[in-house]
Amino acid sequence: MSIDELRGAVTIEEVAAAAGVSRSTVSRVVNGSTAVSPTALEAVNRAITELNYVPNRAARSLASRQTLAIALVVPEDTTRFFGDPFFAAVVSGINARISRSDYVLNLILANDDPRDKTTSYVRSGAVDGAVIVSHHTSDTFIDRIAASVPVVYGGRPVRERENDYYVDVDNVEGGRVATQHLIERGRRRIASITGPVTMPAGVDRLQGYRDALAAAGLEEVAVEDGNFTAEGGARALERMLEAGVEFDGLFVASDLMARGALATLARAGIRVPQDVGIVGFDDSPVATAVTPALTTVRQPSHEQGEHMASILLELLRGGRPQHVTMLATELIVRDSA
Known part of the structure; x- marks a missing residue:
């Protein structure tokens, strides 16, 4: 048995005494409160380290009815x-x-x-x-x-x-900027693969796409739901091609869906970006794992x-x-x- 075990567990009162602060100040530090001065915070943390104090979470949970x-x-x-x-x-x-x-x-x-x-x-x-x-x-x-x-x-x-x-994240602005980039690259027939309209992110990114088209005086070419998955993106683009949709730009509301769309375009012999420019959304690792590397909207x-x-x-x-x-x-x- 160690000396610490013979002495018993260090108490919050002992930490307070060693730090020269009140018990409530130690409690605030232990619970992560920001309502503690930098000087007191340093003193309490030093005392916790020197005394090897370990908060009794079970006791605190019972007292406060918290589960942590x-x-x-x-x-x-x-x-x-x-x-x-x-x-x-x-x-x-x-x-x-x-x-x-x-x-x-x-x-x-x-x-x-x-x-x-x-x-x-x-x-x-x-x-x-x-x-x-x-x-x-x-x-x-x-x-x-x-x-x-x-x-x-x-x-x-x-x-x-x-x-x-x-x-x-500002999904509306992200969708608008993505579509605006395609417009600035000279694309005039821009389609979109969206996320589900049952999700706010899907709705908002679609709204941004439509806002950019309206501001440029362009018509909406085609919109298909890709369900935020690679498979969904591939199927959405297949539906566009089967319907005979002509487009030279494509805003895809997630990088995963864009990966699926790129695969479908490659199978159809459609070149990116020569024939169709594509912008995704997320800036996930997928964006640099595909060929060509994906222009995309980064969300933090x-x-x-x-x-x-x-x-x-x-x-x-x-x-x-x-x-x-x-x-x-x-x-x-x-x-x-």
């Missing part, structure tokens, strides 16, 4: 979740912020949940709050989750309410995840963060347009 767990709810199936680089970037950002707190992150994939196990789990008191990413109009169970615990949404909620908290997915986690942690501390955080997009020009 957060649910990341993704209403998608495993194929979509593990196959789309967007989710990897967002989860990386969420986890990076959560790892700097006392909380743990529980991942729940809830695409098909006829027994509503996700809602039951959240309502059971198993988590203190939830981050919800990639939700659809049909995902009504998220309303029941939001009525049970604090929630922060990744993207604009499908049924936006006045008191919702969410972090989104990792940062979006960090912002979502930070807002939820602030809510759980009793803070009052802003309800809507909108992040900018950026056009990344490569070889496809």
